[in-house]
Amino acid sequence: MLSMHQRCAVVGTATATLTLLAAGLPTTATAEDPGLSRFYRQKVTWAACEGEGMPKDLQCGKVTVPLDYGKPDGGTLDLALARYRATGSSRGSVLLNFGGPGGAGIPQLALGGKEFMGLTNGYDVVTFDPRGVGRSSPVSCGEGVDDISQATDDSAEGTDSASVRSALKAVKKAAEECAQHSGAVLPHIGTVNASRDMDIMRQSLGDKKLNYLGFSYGTRLGAVYAAQFPKKTGRMVLDGVDTLTEPVAEQGLAGAEGQQTALDDFITWCTQNMACPFGQDARSAREQVVQLVDSLDDEPVPSDYGQEFSGQDLVGSISQALYSKEMWPSLEQALGLLVQDGDTHGLTQLSGGASLPDVSAPVRNKDGRPEPEKKKDGRRENARDQQKHGGLVDDEEVPLDNLPAALMAINCADDPDRPSADEITRDMGKLRAAYEEASPVFGQYRLTQVLMCYGRARGTDYIRDDVRDVNTSKMLLVGTRGDPATPYRWTEETAKRLGSAAVVLDNKGEGHTGYASSKCVHQKVDDYLLYGSLPDSGSSCGPEDTDD
Numbered sequence: 001m002l003s004m005h006q007r008c009a010v011v012g013t014a015t016a017t018l019t020l021l022a023a024g025l026p027t028t029a030t031a032e033d034p035g036l037s038r039f040y041r042q043k044v045t046w047a048a049c050e051g052e053g054m055p056k057d058l059q060c061g062k063v064t065v066p067l068d069y070g071k072p073d074g075g076t077l078d079l080a081l082a083r084y085r086a087t088g089s090s091r092g093s094v095l096l097n098f099g100g101p102g103g104a105g106i107p108q109l110a111l112g113g114k115e116f117m118g119l120t121n122g123y124d125v126v127t128f129d130p131r132g133v134g135r136s137s138p139v140s141c142g143e144g145v146d147d148i149s150q151a152t153d154d155s156a157e158g159t160d161s162a163s164v165r166s167a168l169k170a171v172k173k174a175a176e177e178c179a180q181h182s183g184a185v186l187p188h189i190g191t192v193n194a195s196r197d198m199d200i201m202r203q204s205l206g207d208k209k210l211n212y213l214g215f216s217y218g219t220r221l222g223a224v225y226a227a228q229f230p231k232k233t234g235r236m237v238l239d240g241v242d243t244l245t246e247p248v249a250e251q252g253l254a255g256a257e258g259q260q261t262a263l264d265d266f267i268t269w270c271t272q273n274m275a276c277p278f279g280q281d282a283r284s285a286r287e288q289v290v291q292l293v294d295s296l297d298d299e300p301v302p303s304d305y306g307q308e309f310s311g312q313d314l315v316g317s318i319s320q321a322l323y324s325k326e327m328w329p330s331l332e333q334a335l336g337l338l339v340q341d342g343d344t345h346g347l348t349q350l351s352g353g354a355s356l357p358d359v360s361a362p363v364r365n366k367d368g369r370p371e372p373e374k375k376k377d378g379r380r381e382n383a384r385d386q387q388k389h390g391g392l393v394d395d396e397e398v399p400l401d402n403l404p405a406a407l408m409a410i411n412c413a414d415d416p417d418r419p420s421a422d423e424i425t426r427d428m429g430k431l432r433a434a435y436e437e438a439s440p441v442f443g444q445y446r447l448t449q450v451l452m453c454y455g456r457a458r459g460t461d462y463i464r465d466d467v468r469d470v471n472t473s474k475m476l477l478v479g480t481r482g483d484p485a486t487p488y489r490w491t492e493e494t495a496k497r498l499g500s501a502a503v504v505l506d507n508k509g510e511g512h513t514g515y516a517s518s519k520c521v522h523q524k525v526d527d528y529l530l531y532g533s534l535p536d537s538g539s540s541c542g543p544e545d546t547d548d
Contacts, residue, residue, distance in 0.1 A: 035072035080135040097218030102406030104134025139182035140399035172455030190413025209234030236475040240513035241491040260439035262484035277336040317347040469499040482510035506540040
């Protein structure tokens, strides 16, 4: 039986990786393009959202887009939308993307809508499930996610040629399983096509320009839209800025470094409290955390769900808790239960039990046990049946592995690098050493993503080569100094690539993204979106401005 880490490791980063864009397709699409006018003539029909726990004032709708923008007269996809209507005088819509990639927007807006109610003073607040995600033709890997996790775990534990090549063979086989379970949408998934979809949404919502708030991966999506549709880009905010240039191996290394920095900050905070399970000496506490991970990898303990809880499961739980400083007290308490009583309950709750964690959005649902395997298989079969016609699937039919399957598919569709088996085998020892040097705690956990794109068709060059020097109105980029997933330097690098349109807000707080955790960031973002009032580039929000 696979450990929780093995089931969740594929989604343990905001930028992990798997699939392709059809080569040779145009990178922009407008109503003037042949065959697309029918999509741009749509108007969204809204009705109350159905489903358990849906807010009464949340409305749902859909928009239809081409499956393949190179063949707009062919198949189509329906994309699920949701909105909170403007309470005051509306200037149109603001579109939200919560990140991932692979995160469904509608359940997150339903769960955390109160964070965005201020924006309803001037906008309908709208989100969506991107193609391949949530109710919008969700991709799945069957048992492939488990196979990928097992294979990459094995490769991280040993760097000899035989173990690495065995892992690559397993990853390639799992990729074939992903293609088998995902249907027609898989070759057409990725950020370039998702951006095209957003332009059809913009027109269908009745907006001349797209006003947009994107978190983490959503910043990549926003930047691609600005490059593809500069004349249609309105007020745009990118919070938790993603890289546009770094290959998968470098992204993972940056993630390990960022998470180690966040862990060090947590330990410094923890050791100032008498309740800290590692005592009051920060250096000793850091050593104890490494020792605890190693001991649990050697001798796992039972978890609430009957599976073993290993050191890498502990790393996964810590990783999730570091996304928000508000979770630090819960992490301290959960670690205390483990150290003092061998009780893993608090840590499994932090990571959502054995369910797949939401990796990048400011709002997180930590509930849920894994469903029985039979029900899981039924979801996949029913979702495939509905996908054949490109229609929306029901909430209960979304495959349980949709988040990691979509995350891998989208990230690899965006990544042109495909090192050969010989190159990966040759470099694995060096990579492992670099990852472990970056973080003695998170190095092995993040190293697993290096293999994720192996066996998949090459992704697009467009993002790396062409998303630069955008000719748009000003856009606000928010970077957080203590961000464990998207390091602050990515904000600076992306701002430089985007050119004079980029205005940087330096959030000197902790956690992934700033909008939900910093009153200062929240206010400045709302001021720009609602009133067009921008802070000076390079201005900052201090750690004292958080919502702790």
